[in-house]
Amino acid sequence: MRQESALLRAWGVGPGELERMPFDQRARLAERLRTGRLAQWAELIGRFRQMARGERARKVENATGELVGVTLGDDLSRVIPSELAGLGVPELRAVFAVRYAAGELMLYDSQGEQATGRGAVIACVDTSHSMYEAGPGGITREAWAKGCALALLDQAREAGRDFVGILFSAPGRIQVFRFPAGRSAGTDRVLDFAETFLGGGTSYQTPLSAAGELLEEEFDDTARGRGDIVMITDDDCGVTEEWMRGWNDAKRRLGFRVFGLVVGAPRVGEAGSVLEALCDNLRSVEDLTDVHAAADLFRVI
Structure with missing residues (x-):
């Protein structure tokens, strides 16, 4: 039972929620987490969430610095x-x-550090075939990316901001998971987001266009701008000039920021790359056992 409780806590299921959960539902959830890929990720997810909590404790919005x-x-x-x-x-x-x-x-x-955003936090997570590749410690690029995305979900909920997870691969292939602020994320929905893997190639235009449309929709409905998009990928791919012009226009109009995390592929995001042109802030993560490689991200989002 201690192991089960620790496993559930790693995935964000707190003691209070466990006490209210019917026994059969808890048993099904525990079984789901003990089997398959989710069981391998529990420790990594827990470390990501612990790191993010620590960074939130250090963070002060609009700090004078x-x-x-x-x-x-x-x-x-x-x-x-x-x-x-x-x-x-x-x-x-x-x-x-x-x-x-x-x-x-x-x-x-x-x-001081840049002021935090107010609009939605959107994590665009690459789930192309190459993301299944394992790095040091046997951790796959996908596992690191999903761990970071789930920590960003916690970050958004703590700040009262909407969170959207966009899983993407080849052109036209995306799956969108929306977690509105003020509503329960739903453990099953969170696990569906973590488990889904699309496979195939990589396209930046498809997920980023979807993210831009979501931020524009939010701005039209609530007048909230300054959203944050976090692009987590291990590949570099082209975009058309026409799309890039529209993308830059949307950034100026809506005031959102784009952060890039290159996972396990040091050559991606080098000077002159498409990813460098797309992102306001870009960094590489080569050691997939290190959750602190993205720590400063949680102080500015």
Whole structure:
């Protein structure tokens, strides 16, 4: 029973949910997790989620960060003490008000991490044939990618943001899993997302077009922009010039960011690659036993 509880916790099923779960449902879920590929991933998934929790604890939205000097502006949260001291002198209060209105107060200047997004978090996970290849420790590229995606699901739920998992492979082949904020993710639905593998080749246009449409739909319905797309792949492929123009227009209009994670293929994403052109932030992950390779991602998303 201890092993079963640990296995379920690794997949995000908490003690409270276990207590409410009927015995036959719990038995079916445990059996599903003990068999097949899911059993091999439990430890990796648990480490990903633990790492993400630690990064969330370190993260502060809109952090002021490291102080690097003094600048001018109207942000009262960063006004230097000598400016505030003027408020204690009645004759200087009017001067303070004028300088505040003109944006000429002296403020601490800082250099911190980029502000987090507000729209949906979308993980585009490559499930082409090459993602089934195992790396160090016997961990497949798919397992690392799915572990990262499930940690991003936790990240989105913690922040009250929608999460969408898009599994993709060849042109036209995708499967979309939507997890709206404020609703139970549903363990079976999460496991369906983790287990699904499409196979075949790789196309960037298909999943990224779907992600862009989802963010545009969200913006039209709720006026929320600044979504985040995380592209996890091990391959590089071409896109048309016309599609790229439309993609860049959508990025400017909706204000979303694109993060790229190249899994187990160091040559992908090199200077001049399509993936480098698509992503605002791109990194390679060669050691698939290392869940901390993407740690800083969880401080800015």
